Amino acid sequence: MDSPSTSSFPSRSRTDTAVRALLDRARAGHGGALLVRAETGMGVSAVLERAASAFAAPPVRGRGRWPAPPSAPGGSVASRPAAPPGAGRLSTVPVEFPEPVVRLRGVRAETGMPLAGLHALATRLAGPGAARELLGSSRPGDAPPATVPVLGDAVLLLLQERTRAGGPVLCCVDDVQWVDPVSREVLGFVARRLGAGMPVALVMGLTGIGPGSPPDGLLGGVPEEVLLPLADAEVETLLDRSLPEGADPAVREALAHGAAGNPGLLADLLERLSSARLTGVDPLPRPLPVDGPRLRRTEQAIRSLPHPTRELLVFVAAACEVRGEAEIGVVLRAAGPAAGSTGPGSDHPEEGGAGGAGSGAYPAAPAEAAGVLRREGDRWRPGGPLVWRAVRRVASPRQVREAHRALAGALHGAVDPLPRLRHLAAAADGPDPDLAARLAAEVEAEGAAAVRPPGESADALLCAAELVTDPDIRAGLLTAAAEHTWAAGRPQTARTLLERARVLPAGDVTRGRAALVLGTLQRECGVITDARESLTQAARLLGPHDPDRAGDALRIAAEAAWVAGTGSPVSPLAGAGDGSPGPRDDYGAGMAALLESGLAAGTAPLRRVLERARRSEHSADLLRAAVVAMLLGENDLAYACASRGLAVARLRGERVLEPHALELLAYAELRCGRQGRAAAHAREGLRSALRTGQRNSAAHHHAALAMAAAIDGDPERCARHAADAEQDAGAHGLGIAATMAEWALARCDLALNRPRQAALRLGALLRNGSGRGHFALRTLALPCFIEASVLAGRPEHARPALSHLATWAAATADPQAVPQLLRCRALCAPPETAPQAFAGALEAHRGADNAFERSRTQLLHGMALRRGRRPRDAREVLRDAVIGFEQCGAGAWAERARGELRATGESDHPAGGPAPKVLGALTPQQLRVARHVAEGATNREVAVRLSVSPRTVDHHLRNVFSALGIRSRVELTRLLVDAPETPGPR
Numbered sequence: 001m002d003s004p005s006t007s008s009f010p011s012r013s014r015t016d017t018a019v020r021a022l023l024d025r026a027r028a029g030h031g032g033a034l035l036v037r038a039e040t041g042m043g044v045s046a047v048l049e050r051a052a053s054a055f056a057a058p059p060v061r062g063r064g065r066w067p068a069p070p071s072a073p074g075g076s077v078a079s080r081p082a083a084p085p086g087a088g089r090l091s092t093v094p095v096e097f098p099e100p101v102v103r104l105r106g107v108r109a110e111t112g113m114p115l116a117g118l119h120a121l122a123t124r125l126a127g128p129g130a131a132r133e134l135l136g137s138s139r140p141g142d143a144p145p146a147t148v149p150v151l152g153d154a155v156l157l158l159l160q161e162r163t164r165a166g167g168p169v170l171c172c173v174d175d176v177q178w179v180d181p182v183s184r185e186v187l188g189f190v191a192r193r194l195g196a197g198m199p200v201a202l203v204m205g206l207t208g209i210g211p212g213s214p215p216d217g218l219l220g221g222v223p224e225e226v227l228l229p230l231a232d233a234e235v236e237t238l239l240d241r242s243l244p245e246g247a248d249p250a251v252r253e254a255l256a257h258g259a260a261g262n263p264g265l266l267a268d269l270l271e272r273l274s275s276a277r278l279t280g281v282d283p284l285p286r287p288l289p290v291d292g293p294r295l296r297r298t299e300q301a302i303r304s305l306p307h308p309t310r311e312l313l314v315f316v317a318a319a320c321e322v323r324g325e326a327e328i329g330v331v332l333r334a335a336g337p338a339a340g341s342t343g344p345g346s347d348h349p350e351e352g353g354a355g356g357a358g359s360g361a362y363p364a365a366p367a368e369a370a371g372v373l374r375r376e377g378d379r380w381r382p383g384g385p386l387v388w389r390a391v392r393r394v395a396s397p398r399q400v401r402e403a404h405r406a407l408a409g410a411l412h413g414a415v416d417p418l419p420r421l422r423h424l425a426a427a428a429d430g431p432d433p434d435l436a437a438r439l440a441a442e443v444e445a446e447g448a449a450a451v452r453p454p455g456e457s458a459d460a461l462l463c464a465a466e467l468v469t470d471p472d473i474r475a476g477l478l479t480a481a482a483e484h485t486w487a488a489g490r491p492q493t494a495r496t497l498l499e500r501a502r503v504l505p506a507g508d509v510t511r512g513r514a515a516l517v518l519g520t521l522q523r524e525c526g527v528i529t530d531a532r533e534s535l536t537q538a539a540r541l542l543g544p545h546d547p548d549r550a551g552d553a554l555r556i557a558a559e560a561a562w563v564a565g566t567g568s569p570v571s572p573l574a575g576a577g578d579g580s581p582g583p584r585d586d587y588g589a590g591m592a593a594l595l596e597s598g599l600a601a602g603t604a605p606l607r608r609v610l611e612r613a614r615r616s617e618h619s620a621d622l623l624r625a626a627v628v629a630m631l632l633g634e635n636d637l638a639y640a641c642a643s644r645g646l647a648v649a650r651l652r653g654e655r656v657l658e659p660h661a662l663e664l665l666a667y668a669e670l671r672c673g674r675q676g677r678a679a680a681h682a683r684e685g686l687r688s689a690l691r692t693g694q695r696n697s698a699a700h701h702h703a704a705l706a707m708a709a710a711i712d713g714d715p716e717r718c719a720r721h722a723a724d725a726e727q728d729a730g731a732h733g734l735g736i737a738a739t740m741a742e743w744a745l746a747r748c749d750l751a752l753n754r755p756r757q758a759a760l761r762l763g764a765l766l767r768n769g770s771g772r773g774h775f776a777l778r779t780l781a782l783p784c785f786i787e788a789s790v791l792a793g794r795p796e797h798a799r800p801a802l803s804h805l806a807t808w809a810a811a812t813a814d815p816q817a818v819p820q821l822l823r824c825r826a827l828c829a830p831p832e833t834a835p836q837a838f839a840g841a842l843e844a845h846r847g848a849d850n851a852f853e854r855s856r857t858q859l860l861h862g863m864a865l866r867r868g869r870r871p872r873d874a875r876e877v878l879r880d881a882v883i884g885f886e887q888c889g890a891g892a893w894a895e896r897a898r899g900e901l902r903a904t905g906e907s908d909h910p911a912g913g914p915a916p917k918v919l920g921a922l923t924p925q926q927l928r929v930a931r932h933v934a935e936g937a938t939n940r941e942v943a944v945r946l947s948v949s950p951r952t953v954d955h956h957l958r959n960v961f962s963a964l965g966i967r968s969r970v971e972l973t974r975l976l977v978d979a980p981e982t983p984g985p986r
Contacts, residue, residue, distance in 0.1 A: 015225045019051045019203060026055075026168045026201035033191030035176075035219055037206035038227030039384030040294045041264015044205040047227070048172045051203050052101045055170040102162075102171045106178030117183030118151065121171075125158045134158070148182070152189035159190075159200045168199035176204040176219070185218040192221050226374075229261020229384065236691055238263055242270055248280030249693055250492035257490065258288045260385035268292035290389055299390040302372070308363035310394065311335070316364075316373065316380055317391040318403040322422045323456070326380040334406035401427045418442050418452070418460055425463040436467035440477060443484075453653035454487035462497075475504040479514045486517065489655025489692040491525050512541030516553050523556060524656075524694045528564045528733040532557050555588035559627075562591060563696075565735030565774030586612075587624050594631065599811050606632060613641055619649040619657050626664045630671070631776070633814030639668040659689035659697035666704040671816070673850035676889055679708035696737075699728040703740035710748035711852060713892015718748045739765055739773035743781045750784060751892040753899075753945055755791035762788060763797070779808045786824040787860070793944045799828055815848035823857045826864070834864040835873075852893075855884030859897050862904075867947045871904040878904065903928060903946070922963055929956040933969055934976040 015036060022034050038044050102124050110116040115135055122134045134154050162169050176184060191202050204219070230238070235256050243252060251273070259266035269288055276282040302310065315335045319326035364380070367373045372383045382388055392400065408423035421439050428435065443457045461481035468474050482497035494517070501514055519534030535557035542550040586605035594602030606628045613625030622645030629638035646661035648654075662685030669678035686701035702725035709718035722741040729738035742765055749758035762785040765773030773781070782805045789798035802824060809817035822844050826837030838861035845854040858881035865874035878901040885894035902924040922930065925946075932942040939957070943950045966972055 015047055015227055016050060018223075018225050019047065020054065022201050022203065023051065023055050023170065026170065026199050029168075029199045030196050031194035031198040031200040031202075033194055033202040033204070033222050035191075035204045035206060035222045035224045036227065037224060039262065040207055040298050040386055041262045041267070042207075042227045042229070042384065043263055044207045044227060045174055048174050048203055048205050051201075052103065052170065052172050055168075055201070056099070056101050100166060100169055102169060104171065104173045106173070106175035108175075108178045111178050111180055113180055114182045115180065117173075117179035118155070118186055121155065121173075121183070121187075122158060125155075125162055148185050148189055151186045152193070155186060155190050156193060156198070160198065163199050168201070170201045170203065172203050172205075174205040174207075176206050181218060188219045188222060191219070230263060231261070232256070232691055233687065235259060235261060235263075235266070238266060242266070244275060244278060247278050248284075248492075250496060251278050251280060251284055253490055253492040253693065254284055254288060257493070258290075258385075262385050264294045265290065265385055268294060295386055295389060295393075298386045299393050302387070302390050302394055305366050305372075306363065309366045312363045313367060313372065313391050314395045314399050315403045315407065316367075317382075317388045317395075318400060318423070318426070319407055320380075320382050320388060321426070322407075322419050322459075324382070328375070328378050328380055330407065330410045331380070334403070334410040336406070401429070418456075422460055422463060425467060428467060431469050432467045433470070433473070436464040436473070436477070439464040439467075440480065443480070454484040455490075455653060458482075458484035458488060471504040472506045472510055475501040475506040476510045476513065478504075479510060479517055482514075483517045483520075486521060487654050487656050489658075491521055491656070491693040494521060508541045509545045512538045512546070512553075513549060515541060516549060516556075519553065519560075520556055523560050523563070524660075524696050526696075526732065528560050528696075531560045532564075535560065551585065551588060555585065555591070558588055558591040562776075563736055564733050565739070565776065585609075587628070590628070599631065603632065603811075610634075610637065617648060619645045619652065619654055619661070621645075622648060623657065623661055623664060626661075626668070630664070630668060633812035633817065635668050635671040635814065639665060639672065642668060655688075656692055656694070659685045659692065659694050659701070661685075662688060663697055663700045663704065666701065670704060670707055671814070673852040673888065675708040675711040675852070679705055682708065695728050696732055696734055699725045699732070699734050699737040700740075703729070703737045703744065706741050706744035707747070710744040710751060711888070711890050711893070713748065713751040713890060713895070715748050715752060718744055735774040736777060739777040739781075742773065743777065743784065746781070746788065747784055748892075750788055750791075751890070751896065753896050755788045755944065756941065758788035759785065759792045759794065759797070766801070779804065782808075783820040783824055787827060787856075790827045791944065791947075793940075795828055798824070802828060816850055816853055819844040819848050819853065819857065823860065827860060831864070831868055835861065835868060835870070838864055851884050852888045852890060855881045855888065855890070855893065855897070858884065859893070859900065862897070862900055863947055866900065866904050874904045875901060899928060922960060926956050926960050926963070929953055930960050930972060930976060933957060934973040 018034060019036075022032050025032055036044050036047050102121075104117070104121055104124060106117060119135055134151070159169060159171075173179065173187065176187070179187070187202070187204065191204075194200050194202060204222070206219075239252055239256060243255075255266060255269055258269055268290055270278075271292065272288075272290065273284075274282065277284055302313065305313075312331070312335055315331050316326045319331055319334075364373060364375075368375055372387050374381045374383060395403075404423040404427040408420050408427065411420040411423065414420055418439075421435065421442060424435055425432070425439060439460050443452075443460050458481045461477050461484065465474050465477035465481065468477065478497050478501035482494040482501070485497060486494035498514055498518055498521075501510070506514075515534045515538035519531045519538055522528075522531035522534055535553045538553040539550045539557070542553060586608040590602040590605035590609065592602075593605065609628045610625050610632075613621055616622060616625075622641050626638045626641035626645060629635070629641055642661050642664035646658065646665065649657040649661055662681045666678045666682040666685060669675070669681065682701045682704040686698055686705070689695070689697040689701060702721045706718050706721035706725060709721060722745050725737050725741040728734065729741065742761055746758040746761035749755070749761065762781055765781060766778050766785060782801050786798040786801050786805070789795065789801075802821075805821050805824060809821045819841055822837065822841035826834050826841055829837045838857065841857050842854070842861060845857060848854075858877050862874045862878035862881060865871075865877060878897055881897040882894050882901065885891075885897055905924060928946060929942055932945060933939075937945070939950045939953045942953045946953070960972070961967060964972070964975060966975065
């Protein structure tokens, strides 16, 4: 296992973009400066290192205006040898061929030495001799011999002479907080004067807090970039590189949450955990142990702040512990005299004057200037997780409890009582069942979930659990906390909380609610049959005491049965018997009726679900309505409901619902023929599902990506996603994902003109008995099966499926149902009536906005016209099919349509280039036959693909052999392999 190092920190796009822009301006002759600052461990040094590497590389041709000096040897300035130390003086060119990057790092031991930093900078620019001349002394600790402007002008002169010798220069000054104040003031003077005609980029890095951070204001006026915590995806990428093989998902989730976006803190956490704990052999300590040089440096820096500032930080840390931010007015009221002359009642202390920074009357000023606090309007936000951990180490437990108690008093009468209750809980000296009950009641209050992030509710319930001693009550609070933790997108932590609750003695209601939460988790992260069993058990336990939650258990069990789609789908409903309630809402009743008797039986209650969703602003209701709309065939409405549900879930922090919402979006867009957008949503959903540990949802997204790849005609991508989907779909019993993946492979076979393979795949899904596909998707796959069977020369297998397709078309509102039914009837029609039947199907497509399905019908229509010896009519239809497929991005389908177009006698040589001379004597149809035979197809298989008789294939093949002067299929294969690629059919 490798802990994250500075070099492995992820790129910070916004900051790196600002640095790159600065470097580009310097190469173009316009200098400038940038201060990059962040909390310890955030990767400031990595930003400077990337800047140095980028600047040292040869510049892109055409950018910049600084060619190599005429006397320089060939190559870029980055490749020139550096001069030995001491070469040059202040009044001469210091280095003949200098390196373009000058690096400098502040040293903490030299912070108190005046001009120590400037001495190091001058030495690196022009050698020790120039440094002595610049400073007027050989000892950097002596008093400064000149004023800051004079020293600044001298440094500018050094930089100017350096650029004359070798072109643009980058100066990287890391740990500028440890540069002595005089040198830092000179750096600020220089930074503010870099501009046109001075091709110098000055990038300074300020890490953590300390004497080098303002309030001294020495770097004021220099543009700043603040490194913010890593995004979730960046933390996941860093964990991928750092964790060992087989790391426990619960450990991964705990590390991601504990690091709070700080890569340095993540490295410290990893260093404190053994391999046994990382792999789950030993339990993870609570809380995660954090110690290391970064935390100790931050702690020491906080101790160096003024005493009133440290006192105020305790109050701010206590407030942020509850809400992640602190209202300035509340903190100042709670802090009282510690808030300085602004007084406890001042919500907005004035800047400057008696209350300004630097006067000592506003204790928050040093912390704000040092980056410990970020002031945003009327709130303070934390400068990073290391700061608050260090504050807790600096403050005593008694100080922290008193701060919480004072904040609770300051929040008396607040609109939201939960923060005040949280502070009272944190200030409690021992068990307090009454306070725990008030916390739980506030979290579970009607409408509370609509305005409060689930993670905040989970934290409140965990606080309540620490205040009680009754095992049943504690188990119930831990279970409720697990439910909210799951909603926040942390399934492994939710499982841990459920395990803590399970070992406590509890009654039926508590055990039933735990089974309900566990079943919900298993539905998204585990085996579907296990989920159904847990949910059935929950319904039995909750039925006599909590009918509402028992109904929820049955509804989720019905959803699990729907996802599985195999075996007896109503078993979880029937198994709840013994007086337990049935599904209490229209959704549960509609799903039960659909599973038992079919779509027609569940239509009425499911329609009522859609009507109520139009007025709902709850994400779960909207996503449920999206499922219902898809079942009823209203794909546009399904898309609209899923979009709204996704927006609401993101607004309320319900991360666990994002993958499901994106899954529904992808499926709805596939049904609407928008596979490009479907693939984009599926990729996003796959990332979200993997981040939140929802392997079942990830399987559904892989299946959607496989279907999108099948429409694109990319067999490798389709096979890869289908295999990934089936890996978990088979193990977890996900009938929908498994069927979708196999259907995608069959559709890809159709795109590549392999109807026999497609028919075999789909036939296995449609047969009765074990191994069949999901009972709902089987109907949707019928058009592909009918098409594959007819093209494979087995229309007798297709005709029985027509009656099932007709039944579905009569019951569904899907606008694609009737055009697909008419297309399939045309496929099965006699040759003399097929073209007219296809024309009717195309007319039906006018009312259904799906370019991909319309193009498929046009392709089959053109094939029927060509087979009926009407090539001129076929060309017109096939040209439209090619254009339609190209607009959809269905490349393989478009190539298949072009092949049919060439078979009508229309050549695409002008667009694709002239055919090779060796094949130029063949007609388009002969070339098609030759291609298929070279791929290993028999005459009968070629006949099926080209919709001709085997005798016709044999006739064309003899003519091919004669025209090319060959005698065998082996020679034909070798000839086509060796010949240049042609636009001929595949």
